[in-house]
């Protein structure tokens with residue numbers, strides 16, 4: 001398991017960021033696009049859907065809502081390496097019209113968990129996976145022929161809207177400056193950073209998918225506006241803190257990112273920052 005969960009990391013969750021409406025909208029688009037592929041099937045035909053890297057369940061809930069609306073019977077399974085995220089996902093599903101099963105694991109565990117899957121999601125997590133090709137192979141292995149793989153990310157080569165790079169640079173610089181001043185004993189580690197930044201181009205994603213068992217691959221880009229408050233919330237998520245300020249204790253990193261995001265926004269006269277989401281729909285050969 002690549003994730004090193006502790007009591008400390010459990011305090012810095014993804015939930016606040018995932019609650020922002022733009023985040024729901026961009027994921028909803030992908031969910032609807034993927035589920036539209038079911039339209040030719042009889043409505044009482046049971047469907048198996050996997051939400052890989054489901055985290056705290058933002059996408060699982062969208063899938064449940066859509067399937068309930070379509071009135072289709074579904075076996076819905078959320079998988080994630082984080083036990084804490086799964087606990088939160090489970091809790092958030094209690095009020096949903098459709099039940100889901102949550103299982104701890106990563107992409108390598110999938111073939112032992114489920115097979116004959118009609119649709120598999122892998123949302124906002126593929127950039128965290130070092131070996132994407134291997135993950136795609138596992139996704140293909142659990143899908144039925146003609147099955148749908150739906151994946152998205154806002155951490156890829158091309159995600160920055162022109163002119164916005166300076167915001168990220170300044171945010172990081174101000175966060176490091178705040179740390180130096182408030183916690184001069186804290187050191188950033190360099191090696192960790194290279195690992196966290198596995199950004200592919202859309203063309204590389206398409207190639208990888210075509211080499212791992214998918215024949216039709218469609219990508220679209222979605223522009224979204226992300227408020228400083230939403231960036232602050234992302235800066236309270238442990239995996240983001242580790243990527244942005246590797247080696248820094250999470251509580252210090254979270255404070256630094258919070259202070260710095262508003263400072264950077266003020267200096268640049270911004271209250272929101274545009275960003276592009278990559279949305280991928282691939283069909284298993």
Ligand SMILES: C[S@@+](CC[C@H](N)C(=O)[O-])C[C@H]1O[C@@H](n2cnc3c(N)ncnc32)[C@H](O)[C@@H]1O
Pocket residue numbers: 002003014018027052053054055056057058059080081082085105106107122123124125128129130
């Ligand atoms: C930003 S959250 C996304 C959650 C949800 N899919 C969504 O779209 O809102 C990223 C998730 O990826 C999971 N993750 C991290 N590394 C992973 C890996 N190597 N394989 C599978 N999942 C991973 C984390 O535990 C986390 O729940």
